[in-house]
Amino acid sequence: MNWISVLWPLLGGMSLALGLVYWVVWLRRREQRHHLLFAVIAVASACGSFVELRMLAAQTAAQFVAASRLQHLTFGVAILLLPIFLRERFAAGRTGLLATLTGLRLLVIAASLGSAASVHFTEVALKPIELPGGVAGWVPVGHVNPMMAFAYLNLVLILVFLAGVVREMHRRGDPLEQHRARLICASIAAQVVIGGGMGALVTWGVVDLPLVINTPVFLLTILVLSYQLGDEVLLSTRERARLGRSESLLRESEQGWELAGQAAGIGPWSWDARSNRVTLSPKAREMFDLEPDGEVMLEDWLGRVHPEDVEGVRRQTRDALASRSSFERDYRILVRDGQVRWITSRVRVERDADGTVTSMHGVSFDMTRVRHADAMFRAALEAAPDAIFLVDGEGRIQLANARASLMFGFSNEELLELSLGTLVPEWSHRPERRKYTSTPAPAPAVERRAPTRELLARRRDGVPVPVELALSPVDGGLLLASVSDITERLRGEHESAQQRNELAHLSRVAMIGEMSSSLAHELNQPLTAILSNSQAALRFLAAGPGHEQDLRETLTDIAASGTRAGDVIRRLRAMLRKEETEQEPVDINQLISEVMQLYRSDLINRGVTVLQLLENDLPEAVGDRVQLQQVLLNLVINACDAMAGLAGERKLTIMSRSLGDDEVEFSVWDVGPGLAASSLEKVFEPFVTSKQDGMGLGLSVCKTIVKSHGGRIWAEDNDGPGASFHVALPSSARVGPRVVTTSAHDGG
Amino acid sequence: MESAAPTVYLVDDEPDVLRALSRLLRSDGLNVRTFEDGITFIAQVGQDAIGCALLDLSMPELDGLAVQRLMADMGCRLPVVFLTGNGDAIARAEAMQLGALAFLSKPVDADELLGAVRAALAASVAVHASGQAEGVR
Numbered sequence: 001m002n003w004i005s006v007l008w009p010l011l012g013g014m015s016l017a018l019g020l021v022y023w024v025v026w027l028r029r030r031e032q033r034h035h036l037l038f039a040v041i042a043v044a045s046a047c048g049s050f051v052e053l054r055m056l057a058a059q060t061a062a063q064f065v066a067a068s069r070l071q072h073l074t075f076g077v078a079i080l081l082l083p084i085f086l087r088e089r090f091a092a093g094r095t096g097l098l099a100t101l102t103g104l105r106l107l108v109i110a111a112s113l114g115s116a117a118s119v120h121f122t123e124v125a126l127k128p129i130e131l132p133g134g135v136a137g138w139v140p141v142g143h144v145n146p147m148m149a150f151a152y153l154n155l156v157l158i159l160v161f162l163a164g165v166v167r168e169m170h171r172r173g174d175p176l177e178q179h180r181a182r183l184i185c186a187s188i189a190a191q192v193v194i195g196g197g198m199g200a201l202v203t204w205g206v207v208d209l210p211l212v213i214n215t216p217v218f219l220l221t222i223l224v225l226s227y228q229l230g231d232e233v234l235l236s237t238r239e240r241a242r243l244g245r246s247e248s249l250l251r252e253s254e255q256g257w258e259l260a261g262q263a264a265g266i267g268p269w270s271w272d273a274r275s276n277r278v279t280l281s282p283k284a285r286e287m288f289d290l291e292p293d294g295e296v297m298l299e300d301w302l303g304r305v306h307p308e309d310v311e312g313v314r315r316q317t318r319d320a321l322a323s324r325s326s327f328e329r330d331y332r333i334l335v336r337d338g339q340v341r342w343i344t345s346r347v348r349v350e351r352d353a354d355g356t357v358t359s360m361h362g363v364s365f366d367m368t369r370v371r372h373a374d375a376m377f378r379a380a381l382e383a384a385p386d387a388i389f390l391v392d393g394e395g396r397i398q399l400a401n402a403r404a405s406l407m408f409g410f411s412n413e414e415l416l417e418l419s420l421g422t423l424v425p426e427w428s429h430r431p432e433r434r435k436y437t438s439t440p441a442p443a444p445a446v447e448r449r450a451p452t453r454e455l456l457a458r459r460r461d462g463v464p465v466p467v468e469l470a471l472s473p474v475d476g477g478l479l480l481a482s483v484s485d486i487t488e489r490l491r492g493e494h495e496s497a498q499q500r501n502e503l504a505h506l507s508r509v510a511m512i513g514e515m516s517s518s519l520a521h522e523l524n525q526p527l528t529a530i531l532s533n534s535q536a537a538l539r540f541l542a543a544g545p546g547h548e549q550d551l552r553e554t555l556t557d558i559a560a561s562g563t564r565a566g567d568v569i570r571r572l573r574a575m576l577r578k579e580e581t582e583q584e585p586v587d588i589n590q591l592i593s594e595v596m597q598l599y600r601s602d603l604i605n606r607g608v609t610v611l612q613l614l615e616n617d618l619p620e621a622v623g624d625r626v627q628l629q630q631v632l633l634n635l636v637i638n639a640c641d642a643m644a645g646l647a648g649e650r651k652l653t654i655m656s657r658s659l660g661d662d663e664v665e666f667s668v669w670d671v672g673p674g675l676a677a678s679s680l681e682k683v684f685e686p687f688v689t690s691k692q693d694g695m696g697l698g699l700s701v702c703k704t705i706v707k708s709h710g711g712r713i714w715a716e717d718n719d720g721p722g723a724s725f726h727v728a729l730p731s732s733a734r735v736g737p738r739v740v741t742t743s744a745h746d747g748g
Numbered sequence: 749m750e751s752a753a754p755t756v757y758l759v760d761d762e763p764d765v766l767r768a769l770s771r772l773l774r775s776d777g778l779n780v781r782t783f784e785d786g787i788t789f790i791a792q793v794g795q796d797a798i799g800c801a802l803l804d805l806s807m808p809e810l811d812g813l814a815v816q817r818l819m820a821d822m823g824c825r826l827p828v829v830f831l832t833g834n835g836d837a838i839a840r841a842e843a844m845q846l847g848a849l850a851f852l853s854k855p856v857d858a859d860e861l862l863g864a865v866r867a868a869l870a871a872s873v874a875v876h877a878s879g880q881a882e883g884v885r
Contacts, residue, residue: 525854529767532861533767536775557771561768604807604808
């Protein structure tokens with residue numbers, strides 16, 4: 001028992017243990033083949049330790065040679081594998097060199113196995129020596145085997161290979177890997193130099209040593225290697241744990257994204273350039289109508305794109321891959337049930353340091369509903385009979401429909417350069433507009449619908465167009481302006497006003513025909529006075545001088561009567577006039593006395609007494625004087641007609657008063673048979689009459705006239721005998737102090 | 749005044765006409781009294797007045813025919829001449845039946861009017877002169 005026989009098995013056991021450990025590691029990580037290589041090297045090295053023990057214990061030269069051949073095999077295998085280990089671990093070193101030195105080593109091993117003698121010597125003699133600590137050993141002495149040249153060439157080439165690996169790692173620049181490569185290569189180099197050097201010295205007989213020093217030398221290398229590998233394994237395990245954590249975080253965040261994507265209709269995806277594979281989120285798969293799982297290639301995805309859009313999508317994708325870093329595109333896809341979806345995709349192109357495309361990342365949105373809403377909005381916009389504009393706070397046109405182009409004679413592009421003020425000049429001066437522009441927030445509900453206004457717009461050719469403008473504020477500080485051409489409506493209104501006036505005129509003419517005897521009487525009176533006065537004057541003249549005063553008075557009276565006759569004619573002409581008058585303020589009390597004057601004779605002839613109850617300081621009404629006279633005259637004639645058959649007193653009452661703050665009323669009361677409740681409304685319908693010779697148009701015409709003045713007309717059955725007809729008209733002024741005067745009027 | 753000279757009692761609701769007619773009658777040297785309505789005339793005319801009544805047929809409240817009837821009722825024997833703006837045949841017949849001497853249309857010619865009035869005045873004077881005989885009849 002000596003120290004070598006204790007130490008060598010210990011060292012061999014360590015190597016063996018390390019080899020087993022890394023074999024297990026390799027079993028767990030099959031892809032890391034350098035672990036297997038290390039395990040084989042360590043086991044081979046362990047075997048070598050035990051072989052060296054046998055060499056020491058050899059009793060004969062033959063035993064020694066046999067053991068030394070085994071020794072050479074075990075350590076030879078280790079040396080053979082070390083460069084390959086480096087190559088596997090660092091992916092570095094020149095391939096040609098590796099092949100050469102591996103070949104050399106295999107040659108040496110093969111030669112050693114094939115030769116009966118030791119690999120070192122062709123003939124060997126053993127010289128006993130005593131090692132330190134009293135250990136007995138053998139030193140081989142003999143002719144050196146020429147194969148040793150190959151063995152040492154192999155070792156030199158290994159050193160060159162190691163240098164190459166270190167240099168290459170240095171060039172790659174990763175400091176940690178550099179450090180590892182340096183350490184491992186240095187330990188291998190040390191082993192090669194020490195082991196090889198000692199072997200050479202013994203072989204060539206420079207020193208006397210028993211050739212059993214490989215075990216500690218190899219163990220040094222194995223310890224360094226296992227230290228490094230262990231460090232890596234620990235690091236990678238830690239890394240993996242960390243990765244595992246962050247992967248679960250990533251998964252969580254991916255799930256979060258997926259959830260958000262689902263909710264927002266966003267589908268993320270990415271395309272890998274090397275594999276041409278597209279990775280899509282479930283939402284993206286659903287969006288493009290792809291199977292929930294399975295590989296998707298770029299072409300599968302492009303296959304969904306609508307035939308009309310696919311060329312554009314391809315072209316843009318090609319352009320982006322060739323030159324740009326990101327792009328956005330709207331396109332349609334056709335899903336399997338034939339449905340069309342509108343998709344918007346935003347894509348970023350990723351490149352490596354050389355500018356080669358590595359991947360594309362994109363998000364896609366299903367814009368179909370937005371597009372539909374947009375299309376519906378457009379359709380509604382285009383279907384509208386009016387010109388519709390969306391304008392900003394400054395009146396600049398943001399959107400206009402086809403009708404707008406048609407109405408104003410500008411193309412849609414031109415309209416988008418204009419402001420609403422150019423088309424409807426009065427619009428920009430309206431104070432209401434500021435109300436909208438100064439408040440960016442939507443206006444309160446009461447202001448949401450601006451009143452419709454009649455304005456004059458201007459077409460491109462300068463022709464003015466009467467329009468109605470309605471403004472309503474929309475979100476985002478915009479205004480929706482609806483402009484309708486009211487030319488036709490105004491024409492219609494004008495025509496119906498004309499027809500109304502014509503009917504009123506015809507009705508007036510008919511009425512004047514009815515009262516022709518009264519009118520004749522009214523003219524007859526002044527004519528009688530004029531004639532008599534003239535004849536008296538002639539007599540004064542015939543009587544000679546002295547009648548100047550009489551003559552002067554007579555002529556004055558003649559002039560007054562002429563004026564009176566002229567008044568009658570003038571009123572008559574006014575009543576017969578056809579054209580519309582200007583709307584003017586009308587004093588209702590004056591209107592009543594004028595009408596009474598005109599109808600005076602008839603009232604006398606028909607035995608009707610008139611009572612006028614007129615309110616003083618009555619506000620004026622506004623309207624067409626002649627038409628209002630017509631209404632009153634019509635009511636007076638009707639009242640007289642109603643009382644025609646009365647045996648008793650025929651009393652007509654005319655009343656005027658103000659109603660509230662803003663209306664003036666006049667009313668005509670008779671004491672005739674009155675009206676049945678059922679006919680209170682019906683009397684204003686055309687062709688409804690109680691008279692034998694009437695057309696029944698009078699009251700319907702009255703109603704038309706009053707309505708065109710914005711007033712009301714109605715009939716009432718009196719508490720006492722008879723009926724009354726009331727007309728209320730909008731007044732032009734505030735009500736004055738109410739002083740009612742009563743005057744019995746005899747028609748004179 | 750009535751006893752001194754026969755008088756024309758002129759009743760017309762139209763002041764202009766009243767003034768013109770009275771001026772014409774006066775220019776011919778006649779005495780004229782004017783009334784704007786029948787009631788005043790009835791109230792003021794005496795039973796024994798001499799002259800004639802020149803009545804407007806169409807007047808408010810009390811028309812010419814009503815005035816003529818009231819005159820008859822109160823025994824006023826003034827001959828009546830009617831003036832009318834509209835030649836109403838029924839009114840004319842009624843007036844004649846009640847004893848009107850003439851029924852003239854406005855505007856009236858001076859000679860026609862004066863002829864009728866003078867004839868009426870003559871009749872009145874004659875009636876007054878033979879008051880006894882008339883009264884017996």
